[in-house]
Every structure is written in C-alpha cells, then in structure tokens.
Amino acid sequence: MPYVINLDPAVKNLGYAPNIDIRDTINYKEVMKQYQLGPNGGILTSLNLFATRFEKVLEIIDKRATQVDYTFVDTPGQIEIFTWSASGAVITESLASTFPTVVVYVIDTPRCVSPITFVSNMLYACSIMYKTRLPMVIALNKADVVDTEFVEEWMTDFDALQDALAQDDSYMSSLSRSMGMVLEEFYNHMQSASVSAVTGQGIEEFFTAVDAAVEEYDTIYKPELERIKKEREGKQQQERDEQMERIQRDMGKNGQTLEAMAMAKREEEGSEESGSDDDEQREVDAFDRFITTQK
C-alpha cells in the first residue's frame, strides 16, 4: 500500500483516505478569514503555514520507509500555487534531498485531443520539470475514456505532431510547431504511461515508469542535487571564511585601537586617580596652611 499525503487545504472530496492530510492541521476557511484572503491566497498561506512544519512530515515518511514502497504527495489542483511558490519549493526540495523523488504530471488526456492544447500542456509540464529539477513521469490519465495512443505518437513521432498541427493554420499553430521542436528534447528526458485512475488500467506500466524515473533520480538528479548542495555549502563556507578574515583584519586594526583605547583608559583612570590624589594633597596642604595661619 502506498502512503498518501494530501497538500490541498481546500479540497472537499478527495476520493481516497490520505495518511497525512493538511486539512487536519490547517483550517483553510479560517486562514482566509483571519488573513482576509481570497481562495488562492488562502491556499498559498495554508501551504506556507504547513511548510513550516514539513520537517515533521519528513520524519513520519522516514519512519514508514521500510513498510511502504511509494509515498504520494497530492498537490493543490492550482498547480502554479505549488510549483511557483516558496513553500512549494521548500516542500519539494526537502523531499528531494531526503528521498528519491519524482514528479508525476497527470494529463487529462481527453482534453488533449487538440494538438495545440497538447503542446501547451507539455510546455507546462516542461516548465515544472525545469523548476523542480526532478525526473518526471507523464501519466496519460483517463485511458478508459479515450485511447491515449495519439498522444504517445505525438510524443515519440515528431512528424506526426507537425502533421497534426499543420491542419490548423492559425498563429497559435505555427507557434506550437516551433515549440514542438523544443519539446522533442524534453520528451527524451521523461517517462510516460497510459493509465486510468478509475479502472486501474495501466497502473503496472505507471509504476515501471516511476521506477525508471527513480533510477534517473539516483544516477542523474541526486548527484546534481548534491553538487548544488555542496556548492551552496561551499559558498556559505567561503562567505563565512571571508567574513572571519574581515573580522580578523578589523580585529587586527581595531585590536590595536582597542588596546590603545584600553591603555588610554587605564592612563586616564590612572591620571584621574593621581589627579584626585593631587587634589586631595592640595586640599590637605591648603587645610594645613589654614590651620597654621589660624594658630
């Protein structure tokens, strides 16, 4: 059984029972009211609040790691809220730096029968892959409703897509044809599977694609993530070293100054002390003289 985490604070009916549910800890309606936000702002702020506790979620996933093969993280339907937000990035990065992580991009295949819509959808998927820097599996969903073969053909046969786009002579079509060329490279970097979430058709194929993506994660993405992490740590260390050097340099200058100041202070105190001694002596002498004159 997979472990499932729901990150959509606004969803009403999930259709499955999640193991961890953002709705258990964050009241989305209350967040909207309290922060005076609209629906999207409410989802984003709820995610921000949840992201601050994500360490706990990682711990829970880690504890289950020996019992489950896969953990699914279901993101809010408004994809951009997750993909392009700071909290979405925090969640994705913390997952990806702890576990083999892949992105599953679910396509509503019956809605992709138009090649232009298909290309827009692929561009979206492409932007997510570049943003997350993670391997991706395209799930061509609703295979029970439509034969997904046409999409698979467009993804593997460049000319087939160009032919389909040629049927349309609008500006969008010509743009899509150019974009189609860019996407050819993208298809080489991701897995796909034809599935039906309702009938379960193609689920095995889907998990085979996920496993292949995990292998990609291990061989390509993980070393890259580690390189970036090391680079970041290296940069931080370098900054710390530079800062220390600056402090030491300042200390060198200021150290003398401080010492000089301390000496000056000591001297000042000393002179103040001697000053007060002199004054005292003067007072004693003056008093003696006074007594003498008075006698």
Ligand SMILES: Nc1nc2c(ncn2[C@@H]2O[C@H](COP(=O)(O)OP(=O)(O)OP(=O)(O)O)[C@@H](O)[C@H]2O)c(=O)[nH]1
């Ligand atoms: N026939 C068919 N219907 C499906 C399939 N997958 C999902 N649906 C239906 O599509 C609708 C939307 O499904 P959801 O699971 O809510 O989609 P979602 O992408 O999670 O929606 P968000 O809340 O926007 O994230 C529901 O009515 C589902 O029953 C499928 O493989 N075949």
